[in-house]
Amino acid sequence: MSLLNIFALLIQHAVMCGIFAYYTYNVKKDLKQVLDNLFNGLKRLEYRGYDSAGIAVDAVDPLMSLSAADGSILEENGTSSPLIVKEVGKVSQLEKLTTETIAKHHLELDRLFQNQVGIAHTRWATHGIPSVVNSHPHISDPSAQFTVVHNGIITNYKMLKDFLLKQGEQFTSDTDTEVIPKLCRFVYDRLSEKVPFPKLVMEVMKKLEGAYAVLVKSVHYPGELVACKRGSPMILGVRENTSGQRQTSFKQLHEAGDKKWRDEAIECWVASDASAVVEHTKRVIVLEDNDVLHLASGGYGIYNTEQHDVEEAVPRVLLTLQMEVEQIMKGGYEHYMQKEIHEQPESLLQTMSGRVKFQRQAVGNPYLSPRIKLGGFAESAHTIKTSRRLMFIACGTSYHACLASRQTLEELCDMPVVLELASDLLDRRCPIFRDDACVFVSQSGETADTLMALEYAKDRGALCVGITNTVGSAISRLTHCGMHLNAGYEIGVASTKAYTSMIVSITMMALQLSEDSIGKREKRDQIIDELGQLPGKVRSALMLDEMMMQLALQLKEEHSLMFFARGRNYATALEAALKAKEVALIHSEGILAGEMKHGPLALVDEKLPIIVIATKDGMHKKMDSVIQQLLARAAKLLIVCNEGDEVMTAYEKQGCQLIKVPETVDALQPVINIIPLQLLSYHLTIIRGHNVDQPRNLAKAVTTSEEH
Ligand code: AGP
Numbered sequence: 001m002s003l004l005n006i007f008a009l010l011i012q013h014a015v016m017c018g019i020f021a022y023y024t025y026n027v028k029k030d031l032k033q034v035l036d037n038l039f040n041g042l043k044r045l046e047y048r049g050y051d052s053a054g055i056a057v058d059a060v061d062p063l064m065s066l067s068a069a070d071g072s073i074l075e076e077n078g079t080s081s082p083l084i085v086k087e088v089g090k091v092s093q094l095e096k097l098t099t100e101t102i103a104k105h106h107l108e109l110d111r112l113f114q115n116q117v118g119i120a121h122t123r124w125a126t127h128g129i130p131s132v133v134n135s136h137p138h139i140s141d142p143s144a145q146f147t148v149v150h151n152g153i154i155t156n157y158k159m160l161k162d163f164l165l166k167q168g169e170q171f172t173s174d175t176d177t178e179v180i181p182k183l184c185r186f187v188y189d190r191l192s193e194k195v196p197f198p199k200l201v202m203e204v205m206k207k208l209e210g211a212y213a214v215l216v217k218s219v220h221y222p223g224e225l226v227a228c229k230r231g232s233p234m235i236l237g238v239r240e241n242t243s244g245q246r247q248t249s250f251k252q253l254h255e256a257g258d259k260k261w262r263d264e265a266i267e268c269w270v271a272s273d274a275s276a277v278v279e280h281t282k283r284v285i286v287l288e289d290n291d292v293l294h295l296a297s298g299g300y301g302i303y304n305t306e307q308h309d310v311e312e313a314v315p316r317v318l319l320t321l322q323m324e325v326e327q328i329m330k331g332g333y334e335h336y337m338q339k340e341i342h343e344q345p346e347s348l349l350q351t352m353s354g355r356v357k358f359q360r361q362a363v364g365n366p367y368l369s370p371r372i373k374l375g376g377f378a379e380s381a382h383t384i385k386t387s388r389r390l391m392f393i394a395c396g397t398s399y400h401a402c403l404a405s406r407q408t409l410e411e412l413c414d415m416p417v418v419l420e421l422a423s424d425l426l427d428r429r430c431p432i433f434r435d436d437a438c439v440f441v442s443q444s445g446e447t448a449d450t451l452m453a454l455e456y457a458k459d460r461g462a463l464c465v466g467i468t469n470t471v472g473s474a475i476s477r478l479t480h481c482g483m484h485l486n487a488g489y490e491i492g493v494a495s496t497k498a499y500t501s502m503i504v505s506i507t508m509m510a511l512q513l514s515e516d517s518i519g520k521r522e523k524r525d526q527i528i529d530e531l532g533q534l535p536g537k538v539r540s541a542l543m544l545d546e547m548m549m550q551l552a553l554q555l556k557e558e559h560s561l562m563f564f565a566r567g568r569n570y571a572t573a574l575e576a577a578l579k580a581k582e583v584a585l586i587h588s589e590g591i592l593a594g595e596m597k598h599g600p601l602a603l604v605d606e607k608l609p610i611i612v613i614a615t616k617d618g619m620h621k622k623m624d625s626v627i628q629q630l631l632a633r634a635a636k637l638l639i640v641c642n643e644g645d646e647v648m649t650a651y652e653k654q655g656c657q658l659i660k661v662p663e664t665v666d667a668l669q670p671v672i673n674i675i676p677l678q679l680l681s682y683h684l685t686i687i688r689g690h691n692v693d694q695p696r697n698l699a700k701a702v703t704t705s706e707e708h
Contacts, residue, residue, distance in 0.1 A: 049124020445473020
């Protein structure tokens with residue numbers, strides 16, 4: 001089976017969920033604080049999937065018996081099953097059910113714990129409908145000897161399930177995950193003597209195929225947590241109130257038991273991504289494939305199943321997160337999408353920071369001090385420039401960013417630029433050659449189709465370039481070279497600031513690749529000058545917020561929206577339509593105006609709301625004629641045009657509404673033109689009562705794909 005097929009199998013079922021754990025040793029926390037930690041962690045990860053959620057916590061301190069005031073033992077330490085609560089829908093519904101469950105079990109929220117192992121999960125269902133029984137955590141048996149949450153997919157779960165069924169096991173859910181806790185117990189029951197917890201999980205990992213990040217807790221190993229990963233992301237956050245590393249070795253940790261660390265204290269968070277950890281600590285370890293993390297007795301050990309001696313701890317760097325909590329907070333905005341739209345002047349500056357010399361060089365040879373510096377392309381620039389063709393491969397909004405930048409690449413680099421939707425490229429098994437340069441553009445860096453197209457291109461020897469917004473993501477790790485957008489964390493499922501930063505990034509790439517072209521110098525300088533003005537012009541386009549809110553009120557009952565444009569702004573029309581679809585849930589279409597007479601014009605009448613993008617560029621004249629043809633069909637038009645454009649202003653007399661945006665060079669105009677249309681979709685979503693940040697049926701990164 002070729003690498004591609006193995007990869008396809010792996011990804012085919014990858015589920016995009018969020019997993020989270022909270023581990024304490026010798027840290028006094030009451031049940032409420034423990035639960036709040038878990039719920040907050042899940043809320044930070046909810047953009048990864050929000051069909052159902054669940055938690056499992058120790059109801060009794062795993063390392064200290066619960067004693068009554070008179071000292072009599074109420075409950076022996078650690079043996080009691082964890083409190084497990086699962087609910088369909090958002091984390092807020094799980095919180096509500098947890099409060100009810102705690103009351104029902106006569107547990108007190110102020111019950112104190114010195115030690116706690118809590119695990120949690122938020123799900124995006126692809127395997128088994130969104131239901132309580134399919135929600136995580138999954139358990140090995142009614143007394144929950146082993147409890148598991150999982151992100152990813154076990155591709156051989158059917159085989160494992162059949163085997164366990166033959167052993168008399170019973171399954172309650174339709175998920176693949178349930179085989180993991182059942183296997184843990186299967187292995188545990190057949191041990192001749194008790195082995196350290198990570199050893200047991202390593203045994204289970206040997207049987208699992210697929211991509212996964214798993215958290216396991218067990219009544220047989222009270223006060224311990226094991227996490228393991230292969231393919232799916234996982235990060236460990238550590239807060240120690242003692243100096244020095246608490247990383248330890250297999251032997252040391254398991255022999256120490258709780259003697260050695262009794263007087264020390266540690267709090268740890270394990271999560272699918274940093275957004276759920278940063279508010280607690282910036283000291284993190286990014287776990288690598290086949291890593292097994294063990295938290296116990298106030299210490300942590302990391303092992304790797306690919307190691308010769310799996311019991312030898314592997315060195316993993318304790319990093320300091322370069323991100324601020326503010327980045328994942330709403331910062332006073334009501335929604336992440338709203339925040340991320342309004343952040344664009346700053347995110348665009350971040351994307352250009354250290355990469356653009358805004359000032360023209362007054363004296364000396366301009367060729368000696370380039371105005372664009374993209375370190376990630378330095379070594380590959382020549383190969384890219386001399387490649388057979390430049391292929392941009394992406395999905396959704398990222399594809400639109402490539403479309404908005406294609407003409408600039410063609411103009412400056414004089415190269416054939418091909419755009420491919422990743423899924424279609426794979427469906428066609430499009431020919432790719434060794435001398436092709438393939439550029440993979442992705443906000444998350446984890447989109448399955450784009451990743452598979454990357455593997456497909458690598459298999460064929462092409463140079464693979466990555467442009468992504470997520471440091472450490474699969475696409476940034478698997479490509480030969482590339483750049484990060486540095487647009488900051490994008491949490492709203494509807495991509496906004498990543499889109500504008502992608503257009504600027506690809507434009508900077510074109511500027512760098514064409515730096516030695518004398519004939520292009522003037523155009524390059526014009527674009528670079530305008531890059532310096534761009535954040536300011538975007539800021540003034542954001543002033544249209546109120547007008548877009550009014551327009552949304554006007555359009556709130558509409559069932560369809562059409563966007564007409566040509567040239568670079570065809571991408572703006574497609575992107576505006578996509579935003580209206582995915583968040584405002586309005587059927588919307590972006591139309592290449594040049595195609596209108598070949599069909600779409602039939603739809604035009606006085607009822608259909610039409611937005612025409614007619615800012616000043618090489619298409620202005622043609623768009624003017626498009627407007628006249630639409631008006632000839634009694635269309636009611638909204639025209640996105642540049643401030644002071646008299647040709648367009650004249651249409652106000654014919655009842656057209658103008659959305660006036662600042663003018664810039666044609667290569668960057670799509671960055672400005674999308675701003676009011678992002679705002680329009682945002683306000684339409686609010687006014688139509690839909691969920692802005694977590695639109696139905698969608699997730700921030702689509703890590704599932706149909707088998708190719
Ligand atoms: C955009 O708002 C959507 N969330 C979606 O189209 C997205 O652009 C697409 O899934 C690609 O995601 P990526 O950039 O993370 O690869």
